[in-house]
């Protein structure tokens with residue numbers, strides 16, 4: 065895999081004699097990128113291109129080849145990869161388009177199969193290429209190189225990568241590598257995360273994702289989580305995956321659109337999710353250059369109240385509140401401002417600020433251990449000039465060093481651009497707008513706060529697998545996709561989910577007997593595998609207080625249900641104890657085509673769709689994941705005692721763990737929906753459970 069970034073020998077297959085063709089451009093870029101290794105050309109119609117010796121086939125190349133870069137029409141690629149395999153090449157980057165992206169899925173599969181057979185890793189196809197600034201190498205067809213630096217950028221879109229190369233160069237943002245992964249037929253984001261985690265030159269991994277492949281989500285999540293413990297992973301996720309297409313049957317599942325699943329998975333991976341390209345690179349820059357924030361408050365140092373307030377708003381909104389500075393520090397800062405300035409926080413040096421006073425105040429806050437991070441905003445005015453502002457910052461940094469994050473914003477005309485670039489080169493992340501600077505600083509805080517969090521103990525419930533298997537097997541044998549209420553309760557119980565006391569009754573007399581045992585009041589529900597939401601069709605009677613009422617209710621439920629859904633099978637009824645109302649929560653799960661089992665928790669009951677208060681996580685879960693799920697919701701606040709006594713959160717957490725484990729253990733379950741669950745001060749009880757099987 066490392067050969068993709070750091071080859072020693074490289075063969076360009078399709079090294080064209082025509083300088084305008086891609087194969088020729090790639091060869092030229094490799095030669096001019098300062099690559100120190102051996103380069104070969106492969107072209108049956110040429111013996112030499114750009115001074116590089118060419119061979120008819122990779123098989124004819126005399127020396128070893130670490131990496132083959134392929135730029136021949138798509139239809140020839142399988143044969144080229146086969147020859148690479150026979151030659152012993154272990155990494156192949158396929159630049160060529162004309163595969164899955166235009167519907168040629170079979171051709172792409174063929175290439176991957178040939179590669180697998182030979183133990184080759186394929187990058188692409190349909191890529192613009194790769195830049196690695198350490199090797200150094202540029203084997204793309206773009207004749208420009210990024211600035212060297214410590215951000216690794218992985219992108220599914222080649223065009224985006226190319227345009228960003230110029231955009232970031234102008235701003236002074238440097239890269240360890242840029243990897244275009246195109247159709248990602250073999251090497252994907254997860255593989256590269258594992259690789260870049262080990263790369264000391266890469267300090268931040270930035271990824272642009274359109275969608276992960278089916279079933280790949282968990283691997284990506286695990287690699288991103290592992291990487292996040294040593295360096296930040298920032299993800300821009302655009303578009304919608306196939307996940308949204310999956311028919312979602314249960315109520316709770318229907319809340320979980322695919323983007324929400326990505327959002328949850330990225331949180332779980334402790335990755336930062338950027339909402340735009342601008343955020344992606346602004347954050348990457350700040351994280352690449354900044355050390356960990358210190359203990360004390362963040363400080364905004366400015367000469368304009370407005371920008372200070374705006375920056376404070378952004379910081380606050382992203383969870384970085386500002387605290388007033390200690391009195392003695394305020395006293396020292398007052399030396400650098402007129403009497404009408406403010407030394408609280410934001411520190412406002414006012415319109416009287418000079419380059420000298422900015423420098424002096426900056427030295428104070430950089431030096432004080434009670435300041436965790438510093439954000440400087442200055443606008444272009446008459447005095448000082450942007451150059452003088454930049455100089456003041458650089459000079460303060462030279463004096464004190466950068467042991468805490470320092471982020472600068474200078475807003476104004478074109479002259480500011482150059483100053484910002486120079487600041488970045490001096491190691492200070494710098495931006496035009498104060499909001500961008502504040503958002504970048506907040507991202508630094510976010511990363512370091514989450515990095516410190518534990519990954520957590522696994523939250524597993526070892527259920528009675530045999531019992532659950534038996535029930536699920538029976539339903540499957542009958543070709544059903546929905547378990548009856550009683551079957552669903554049984555499966556839930558097998559996984560230690562506390563359910564309401566119930567009994568199955570095939571007829572009225574058995575129902576009456578069961579009610580006597582359970583004790584009134586009871587509820588009746590038609591036992592059917594054909595209707596999920598029985599209330600809508602009159603299949604449920606609640607709060608039955610006596611046998612007389614039970615007999616009447618039984619007759620009515622059977623009659624109305626049969627009238628409304630005449631084709632539904634009826635096995636009898638379930639008699640359930642009427643439970644006192646508790647706080648209504650739900651726990652559900654569904655199988656996402658990308659991430660696998662996704663578990664949800666939230667505010668339950670009939671208002672679930674209206675309230676839309678829920679959180680999601682990808683199973684397997686850890687205890688910390690479950691804690692986060694509860695924390696994220698309003699329901700969680702109620703459970704922990706909002707204007708009332710705290711409720712049994714632990715009981716609910718156990719149900720979340722049970723549902724997750726059930727989904728993990730049984731591939732054939734497509735979704736589970738326990739709603740409502742009554743949560744009491746002591747205990748929690750699922751009053752209704754629905755288990756669906758894959759069609």
Ligand code: ACO
Nearest residue numbers: 078080081086106107135136137160161190191192222223
């Ligand atoms: N082995 C070695 N060389 C071969 C082979 C072979 N099997 N077959 C052909 N060649 C040689 C040809 O002789 C030719 O060399 P010559 O010009 O000296 O005669 C050279 O390889 C190129 O072959 P052509 O048939 O001329 O192909 P062309 O260069 O027109 O196109 C390419 C090949 C560039 C791979 C094209 O098919 C393609 O896929 N273009 C799109 C690439 C792309 O956009 N990738 C995604 C980027 S991501 C983004 O969004 C920007």
